[in-house]
Amino acid sequence: MGNLWILGILLCASTIAFAGKLEEVFSWNKVDYEFPNKTAREEAIASKTFIPEHNIPVGVEKWQNKLFLTVPRWKTGVPSTLNYIDLTKSADTKSPKLIPYPNWESHDLTNNNDTRIISPFRIRADECDRLWVLDSGIDDVLGSFNVMTGPYLLIYNLNTNELIRKYEIPTKDLSEHSFVANVVVDITKSNCEDAYAYISDFSGYAIIVYSFAKNESWRVNHNFFHFDPLSGDYTIGKVNFQWTDGIFGLALSPVHENGFRTMYFHPMSSTKEFTVSTEVLKNKTRAVDPHSYYDFKLLGDRGDKTQSTTNFIDEPSNVLFYTQINRDGIACWNTKKPFTADNLVLFDSDNTTLVFPNDLKVDTDSNLWVVTDRLPIFMYSHLDYQDINFRVLKGAVKNIIADTRCA
Template sequence: MNYNIQTIIMVPYRLLLLAAVVLHTLHCGIAAGASGPMDVEYSWVFVDYTFPSPQHRESAVKSGRFIPENCVILDVDVFQDMSEQTLYYGATGSTPNSLTKTRVFLTIPRIKPGNPASIAEIVPGNRPNSVLLAPYPNWKANVVSEDKLNCDDTIVSVFRTKIDILGRFWIVDVGTLDQFEITARSVCPPKILIFDLKNGDKLIKMYKFPPSQVKELSLFTNIEVDIRDPKGRNTFAYIADTTAYKLVVYDFKNDDSWVVDQAYFYPYPNKAHFKINGVNFDLMDGVIGLALDPIIKNNRKLFFHSFASTRESWVYTSTLQNKSLFENGLIDGSGRFFVSSEVREVQSSVEVMTNNGVLIYASMDNRLVCWNSQDPFTANKIYTVYESDEDFQFPSGMKLVNDKVWAVSCQLQNHFTTIATDRQSVKYRVLVGRVDELIKGTGCDKRSAAIPKGSQNSFAFNNNKLVVGNRRSVTSSNRQY
């Protein structure tokens, strides 16, 4: 395996390419003048990559290996390391500045032909509208050649990722190509890759899911990571198999996994119809949204919901971690799995939860919504915190990083149909908003409330060290560096 990161060198070609990219992308880069609690940090008309040379890019376009309109940004995650500072030169090239190292990663799953890389890192250029994507961890790892494919050394297709509080980058490779085409096919077994972002992007572990845990229709679209000790050895990952309607639990310590089969992960047939900005489509997708609540008495809840659903469910992670419960397939989930008695207004995609127990989820009517888990899941306890028919079409990825929500909107509805879209319009956006500003003035904001008893079984970062103490727990969805 050769996953060592490659250093990207700015060459004159980059400047030539950027000039061409700007002509057809218009708004690519950092958006200006955004209003409301969510600001558009980056936006693209079409995705473009850091090809080694203009000849490489031209060859990729001519051969069909790069079709810009087929490259869809789906998810985002951010790594901020306070222990490492980066020295760089300002616009004048003369004044050094010391900044916290910040890295922004995106997923671009291979749902259609013509995608040269499925996971990438944003590489800012010398001007606001010069944002390109550098394949992660390098170009070689993202090259899919079906004639001579080495599945151990290749990242085929990634829907969503997770960076945990220790700086470990969890990537789930679904192993499929052209998911939205009739030619969809599995070319490699699904696997987990874990990189260490604090130590030169070293590959910590690769785990291939056993064939018995992968169905013909399986699609691992989301992951949540549950750390239970300061060194991260006792860690579990929960992976959503959206199309086989199951959850897979991965035990990092024992390098083992098992399938959780429950009807709670299934879609609701009467909720499979979607309408987004005038586009109608049907999608019978199961469990997709995952979010962990704070640790209380050494236990916590995993909140989850299906895409074709308007209910929220949850289960204690102690249940999920009990492998013996699920060795014989489907069990009676009553008393172990729970579902809300009331419903959302419309379906939801992804969700996150703060260290204060506030669930923030993406509503499929172009809204961002919050609910405090101290309250019943009822309509009068659910609050809209952001809405935009222009900037928030089909929110598909979301993370909490420090005190901010990072989200991706991708207009994915247009890829379910044959509707032609404006080639000059912005299609992909990364939006950022502060949690406090988003929930301010809503019933989700209970910061003056007392900390629940039993929440002392927690850990967080203090002066760049993981410590245990009497404080509200920090979930793996909410990193503090």
Template structure:
């Protein structure tokens, strides 16, 4: 059969195994071979589609308008195990499968970099971790490759224990030192046998003092589907001030509900309640050219609903949420006042959506700094861009955003952003997600960079 589809997402029904994708360099010509016929029903996440046609990869040009310091670089990921014997046992049992461990989320708090690893597949012993973050101002390398320390403990990583953390895609750390952790609950949904017996939750952890669990909220099934939900990313609205009890989280759910598809989930800490706001046109994957891109030399079909999310800065009154599906060029926004008090009529949500315009590429990670600048990845350009607040207000076109860096090797799939709020750096993760199930363990696959922006996170005054 000419061409084959490699699907990394929720498998509802079908036949045939997953196949590893070939590893190629930037100058390779990529062509697929035949594969077993598959029948799929797709609901979310990533579909890597290799079409069977030749992709001629021209010599790419590197662009770096900033001093991009590479802090960490891992070929494969390993852990600070309690003992060598525990690692050997995990390998023998399949509890640790190195090739299935990838980084998708990062956050900095003081002297620690927190790292999330999705349990899309088996063999991920710890889904939330940390490494030491302590670099001089003029750090010039070489990049570090430290072992990962489970956070808050090994015990809290226990697979199948619904009181422990099951699957972290992303997290945020507020100015009070509380980590807001998205625990998707279900695991192994890129396999034939997904495990859905643990519900999706929001877990608050104390990273400032003793790493203890401060609060846990279980999302109702009518807000986040316990079988089809995919809690992807979040921002925290701190405009309520005070002790943080009146703060909100706005969460992108790339999964589906039968009547809406993807949506934005709102959680209010003060009342311990959550609800869902959706708009089918702007929060679901588009068809056509927007749903595919060549990333690091691979033709990649992007079938994921609302994904990247950002919040207007505190200086702007946190008045708007920005968002985009993975499979979309467009960047959208909604007023936070509507998200906090959603109308009964969904058409009112649709009328409130603002299409801010078309980006030059689809993107995954998104972030806003304290000046109101929006940062987003450029998947088909192997880089990332900055759209300043002034340009957004005066020009209103994200296609004119400044491309900060392009690197066809080091910036394949920019997935996550964070901020060093003490030293005013932005932190950037690239992770080659398009190579999932085909990582080359002899190459550096996961990189964390920083660059000086003289600004902090959207949650802080400029």
């Protein structure tokens, strides 16, 4: 009896620890769009250019009063793949319609021009008010897998919504199995031209480095970019499946005294975390040299069932946030502390609201934004569209880490 009483107290304490860290800001049974008018929406449905059940939000980013959401073209019927919510107009709306960015015309696949957007997964707004969009170039991923073009970067001026540059990743930096999905941007506001993008090729097991100033890229290979065969088994939302996804999560530390950052990275099908200095990645000669192997370091292991899609560092607190897809949760680690089990905190977990946290970002006000989308159920089973399937959650970093080992 005494042991049962103690167990009950511990379970209650765990529930309390998870409560109130993240609040639900938006939620959808199905996502919808801000069409020009009712007739345009009806025509899109009739022509099957809009199939509501095929639209699922994946990537998130916050810039000023815009909350960006990517809706990759997993299947046909996605009318707009890069969108935003106007936070000034959606405060009282639980399920706002998505607004195509920068306009509807950019999402028309029949327009074969440089401004066309096909299917991005991850995006990043930098300190110089630019939006970096990593486009996979693939339509109907789960169906015909229509490769419309090679993957490329689109870079927008967020103040004018104008396309600044389009850079198609050259075939020399890709493999026959390449699929790019995540991008982080290394930049300081004092020098907007000296920017680098680091791109994860999760199925080709490589990092592609892009220099904005030189307008060129190079491919970096390493054993640490591959998946762990013992960590490829998942059970999410009662759906069991196996993935072989390699390097996916990329996060950058604040700038060190030497002028470089530490990149924290991990394959998705792995429980290990690794590091490398951006001094290595930025130096093309050194980065592609096989002798740079030992510049990449094993940081440690997060533990059983801790596979993660993505991670991000809040610079003021030096806290790294990362998803926990096999545990329906979000965790944190203070990068100033040892990478040990005691310092890795699962601060929020819920088998309803946090089923497959796909992406997260910390905005300039140190608020954490998370998008959850039940992706494995969408891919391998059937979503219940009478239920809430997609959510955006938010929490202030200072409140999240308060009274935890992340503080």
